[in-house]
Amino acid sequence: MSTATETAFTAGDATYRLTGDKVRAATAHLAPADSANPHPNRSWYALVGTHLYYVVDLVAEATGAADVRVKTARLALAELGFPVFALAWNTLLTQGHPGHTG
Template sequence: MPDSVPIPIGSTTHTLHRRDIEAAASRLEPAHSSRALEAKWYALVGGGLHYVRPLIAAVTNETPKVDDARQALAALGFSVFCLADDDLLNNGIPWHRGY
């Protein structure tokens, strides 16, 4: 697993380091079910689940696309999770169903 990975955000490519993600997570409040879960994609960093986009934004000062964020965090070895609602659990991914 690499210690750093590139991530494109807008017209800039940033280099994310695992240690910077861990440091950002220590400063951010983790996601919690007692508050509204605002996003679909989360990364497990340390003992907390963090929204992938704000986590990377805390390092780069720019907000990445969700796909780029989750792929970069996974490449750094963090576990990445998707919040599945009833429709996703019961019917699968919409574009796999043809709409």
């Protein structure tokens, strides 16, 4: 599996560049999802080092982008080679969440 060293995405009217180094640096400013106080309503996470981080928070922190969509964040992180995971059950497993997959 080859991974990119940099990827670009659009959020709002701007294009942002994301690198693995920016992603790793962003983790210093975020509480990991496996901390004592995880957010209960988030479903997509990326593994960075030994911790899971919510994909939107991670990409927003790494780039300064506002209004990052879940699908954009998870695809950008996966393109950089970070393992991306979904927390899902019932119909989320069989049908997905339209706001995240469409």
